[in-house]
Amino acid sequence: MGKKRIYELSKEINVASKTIIDEAKKKGYDVKNHMSGLDANEEKAIRDHFAPKKKPVNATKPANNNSKKPAEKPHKTLNKNSNNKAKQSMNNNNSNNSNNTNKPNNNGSSNFKKGGKKNKKKFNKKNNRGNNKFAGMYTKNQRIRQNHKNNKAPERKERPLPETLVYTVGMNAQEIGKIIHREPAEIVKKLFLLGVMVNQNVSLDKDTIELLAADYGIKAEEKVEVNVSDIDKIFEEEAENTDYLEDRAPVVTIMGHVDHGKTTLLDYLRNSHITAGEAGGITQAIGAYQLERNGKVITFLDTPGHAAFTAMRARGADITDITILVVAADDGVMPQTIEAIDHAKAAKTPIIVAINKIDKPGANPNHVIEQLANYELIPEDWGGDTIFVELSAKMGTNVDELLDMILLQSDVMELKANPKQHAAGSVIEARLDRGRGPVATLLVQQGTMHVGDPIVVGDTFGRVRTMTNEKGKDLDAAKPSTPIEITGLNDVPEAGDRFVVFDDEKTARAAGEERAKEAQMEERKKNNSVTLDNLFESLKEGEMKEVAVIIKADVQGSVEALASSLQKIDVEGVKVNIVHSSVGAINESDIALAEASNAIIVGFNVRATSQAKAQAETDNVDIRLHQVIYDAIDEVESAMKGMLAPKYKEEVTGEVEVRQLYKASKIGTIAGGMVTDGVIKRDSKIRLIRDNVVIYNGELNSLKRFKDDAKEVKQGFECGLTIENYNDIKEGDVVEAYEMKEVPAK
Numbered sequence: 001m002g003k004k005r006i007y008e009l010s011k012e013i014n015v016a017s018k019t020i021i022d023e024a025k026k027k028g029y030d031v032k033n034h035m036s037g038l039d040a041n042e043e044k045a046i047r048d049h050f051a052p053k054k055k056p057v058n059a060t061k062p063a064n065n066n067s068k069k070p071a072e073k074p075h076k077t078l079n080k081n082s083n084n085k086a087k088q089s090m091n092n093n094n095s096n097n098s099n100n101t102n103k104p105n106n107n108g109s110s111n112f113k114k115g116g117k118k119n120k121k122k123f124n125k126k127n128n129r130g131n132n133k134f135a136g137m138y139t140k141n142q143r144i145r146q147n148h149k150n151n152k153a154p155e156r157k158e159r160p161l162p163e164t165l166v167y168t169v170g171m172n173a174q175e176i177g178k179i180i181h182r183e184p185a186e187i188v189k190k191l192f193l194l195g196v197m198v199n200q201n202v203s204l205d206k207d208t209i210e211l212l213a214a215d216y217g218i219k220a221e222e223k224v225e226v227n228v229s230d231i232d233k234i235f236e237e238e239a240e241n242t243d244y245l246e247d248r249a250p251v252v253t254i255m256g257h258v259d260h261g262k263t264t265l266l267d268y269l270r271n272s273h274i275t276a277g278e279a280g281g282i283t284q285a286i287g288a289y290q291l292e293r294n295g296k297v298i299t300f301l302d303t304p305g306h307a308a309f310t311a312m313r314a315r316g317a318d319i320t321d322i323t324i325l326v327v328a329a330d331d332g333v334m335p336q337t338i339e340a341i342d343h344a345k346a347a348k349t350p351i352i353v354a355i356n357k358i359d360k361p362g363a364n365p366n367h368v369i370e371q372l373a374n375y376e377l378i379p380e381d382w383g384g385d386t387i388f389v390e391l392s393a394k395m396g397t398n399v400d401e402l403l404d405m406i407l408l409q410s411d412v413m414e415l416k417a418n419p420k421q422h423a424a425g426s427v428i429e430a431r432l433d434r435g436r437g438p439v440a441t442l443l444v445q446q447g448t449m450h451v452g453d454p455i456v457v458g459d460t461f462g463r464v465r466t467m468t469n470e471k472g473k474d475l476d477a478a479k480p481s482t483p484i485e486i487t488g489l490n491d492v493p494e495a496g497d498r499f500v501v502f503d504d505e506k507t508a509r510a511a512g513e514e515r516a517k518e519a520q521m522e523e524r525k526k527n528n529s530v531t532l533d534n535l536f537e538s539l540k541e542g543e544m545k546e547v548a549v550i551i552k553a554d555v556q557g558s559v560e561a562l563a564s565s566l567q568k569i570d571v572e573g574v575k576v577n578i579v580h581s582s583v584g585a586i587n588e589s590d591i592a593l594a595e596a597s598n599a600i601i602v603g604f605n606v607r608a609t610s611q612a613k614a615q616a617e618t619d620n621v622d623i624r625l626h627q628v629i630y631d632a633i634d635e636v637e638s639a640m641k642g643m644l645a646p647k648y649k650e651e652v653t654g655e656v657e658v659r660q661l662y663k664a665s666k667i668g669t670i671a672g673g674m675v676t677d678g679v680i681k682r683d684s685k686i687r688l689i690r691d692n693v694v695i696y697n698g699e700l701n702s703l704k705r706f707k708d709d710a711k712e713v714k715q716g717f718e719c720g721l722t723i724e725n726y727n728d729i730k731e732g733d734v735v736e737a738y739e740m741k742e743v744p745a746k
């Protein structure tokens with residue numbers, strides 16, 4: 001075995017290395033520093049020297065660790081400070097100190113000092129009584145020393161990291177520290193090592209927080225603060241709640257050309273299929289109603305008219321599940337039929353075609369089917385997947401079949417909602433009733449609505465005071481897909497507004513008031529619909545991949561010509577999407593569709609009706625009127641291209657052959673040569689070419705014809721030139737002149 005190093009012994013007997021070295025030297029051992037070794041005898045002598053002179057009274061069975069204890073410092077301290085008679089043992093001192101603090105402490109001096117006389121007395125008393133209590137116990141200092149001995153840093157009491165850091169964007173290191181039980185300084189350091197230099201009070205963004213969490217090896221989860229005024233978001237959340245799902249009734253809208261029988265069909269349905277238990281009720285027009293067929297319920301929106309349908313969509317309420325397209329068999333496809341198809345397609349709802357008036361002598365259903373094939377509405381018999389029902393709304397023929405088809409379609413769609421949550425839905429229509437105040441027809445889309453519910457509707461709020469169905473019957477609760485009429489709001493909301501039920505009226509009021517304020521501000525800022533002027537900005541921001549256009553023209557030929565030309569415009573993958581095109585004046589329905597689809601209206605040889613004009617102004621819909629088709633195409637095309645970052649292409653304009661060189665001390669090398677091709681201009685960019693290799697690329701410093709400055713020199717003429725910052729020109733070099741030309745976008 002080798003010698004015992006002094007530093008090792010120092011640790012073991014807890015005497016400073018220097019003290020040991022001094023003692024060793026005194027004893028004549030050959031030692032220099034703490035790395036010097038002691039043989040077995042020397043080691044024993046040193047141990048004996050520093051061993052306590054007297055054995056502790058009570059330390060009859062000292063614990064292993066304590067056995068090495070009698071340390072130099074405590075030893076001295078005790079001798080100096082304690083009033084102990086000579087017999088007082090170390091462990092006794094320990095135990096008494098400990099009594100003061102309830103913690104064993106080898107170093108009693110400070111406590112004695114602080115405690116003063118009183119403590120000393122106490123100490124002695126207690127010492128007499130319980131001096132054995134902590135004998136042999138592992139003291140704090142001993143523990144620390146022991147750790148040192150094992151070459152370990154003292155263990156920090158660090159709480160374990162949580163599995164997930166649940167954060168909000170903008171938290172700082174201090175706040176995060178609290179969550180993950182780490183010192184802010186440690187986090188700041190970690191961030192520094194991750195390349196983020198911040199102090200502990202700086203707000204951190206999402207990426208940084210997630211990076212930090214990843215570095216700690218824990219997950220990060222953003223806690224999204226609920227903004228009560230953001231009812232759209234609350235609505236989405238409610239709509240996405242799939243904790244408990246039940247089948248719900250399909251919501252159906254009927255559309256079609258004027259006089260094709262929409263109202264007749266709705267009336268027939270309303271009067272012939274009334275919901276069970278409500279027979280005899282007087283039907284009120286509340287904008288929607290439900291009927292029953294074979295035990296299944298269907299909700300009809302009683303708002304024929306595309307404008308109403310699209311106005312709701314424009315406000316974000318896609319409440320229709322299925323569109324019934326009514327086409328009169330004796331009239332066929334008409335402009336508003338096409339408009340209806342476009343509206344339904346834009347809303348992405350399946351279409352069921354109801355060929356109406358088959359009882360009429362001139363009815364020709366097949367002709368209607370043929371016509372609709374042009375609009376991708378093809379019956380199953382013909383290889384398509386559109387449901388067609390031939391009926392007579394007036395006589396009631398096949399109306400049940402239509403209902404069956406609706407139910408079939410809705411089965412396929414698997415329409416479900418969760419009735420076990422707060423109600424959320426949309427406004428179908430609303431008005432101010434003199435006697436009852438604001439009255440709103442709502443469609444419950446999620447959850448169950450109850451009388452008394454605190455509610456926010458659009459920018460209004462209130463508490464549901466009364467709730468009735470279309471028959472005026474009071475309802476206590478209304479499940480998904482149920483249309484209801486309510487009172488109790490503080491103001492009249494708008495069709496298409498969303499509503500959400502809140503936990504309490506206070507929150508509902510706060511949210512409603514906040515929304516009203518926001519709406520006002522929004523109104524001031526005015527909306528940012530797409531116009532030809534801001535079209536490219538929208539495209540650039542990646543908001544749009546296609547430009548929606550509505551075409552209105554005087555004759556069908558113009559509509560088609562415009563449509564096909566516009567569709568051919570292709571700017572960097574951005575396409576024109578014709579949302580709707582038809583013959584006739586620009587009407588309110590066009591404006592509503594344009595607003596809902598963020599479309600631009602292009603009118604050819606037509607004008608907007610005065611109502612449409614007013615509405616377009618309110619809704620910020622861009623209408624462009626033209627008399628020349630090419631102008632219309634050009635306008636859309638240049639709006640699409642106009643703001644593209646211009647592309648440049650190099651175009652060589654000419655070449656100069658260098659034939660002579662003149663050196664001028666102030667000017668540098670002057671090249672005299674002949675323009676052999678094209679033209680060289682004073683502001684040309686140039687390339688110096690030697691043996692077909694480009695030697696230098698730069699600009700001219702001067703261009704001369706004889707002694708005069710020249711703007712340009714053409715082929716066949718001599719010229720003199722200098723190149724900016726370049727003099728190493730040689731005879732036989734070619735100066736190639738070129739320009740960067742803007743390339744018009746294709």
Ligand SMILES: Nc1nc2c(ncn2[C@@H]2O[C@H](COP(=O)(O)OP(=O)(O)OP(=O)(O)O)[C@@H](O)[C@H]2O)c(=O)[nH]1
Pocket residue numbers: 256257258259260261262263264265304356357358359360391392393394395
């Ligand atoms: N013979 C026959 N006439 C019908 C049928 N359906 C509707 N009509 C008639 O067609 C006309 C127009 O019907 P409406 O139901 O008012 O048509 P609409 O589509 O609602 O018309 P607008 O509300 O003006 O858009 C009325 O005179 C109806 O009586 C039908 O199945 N057979």
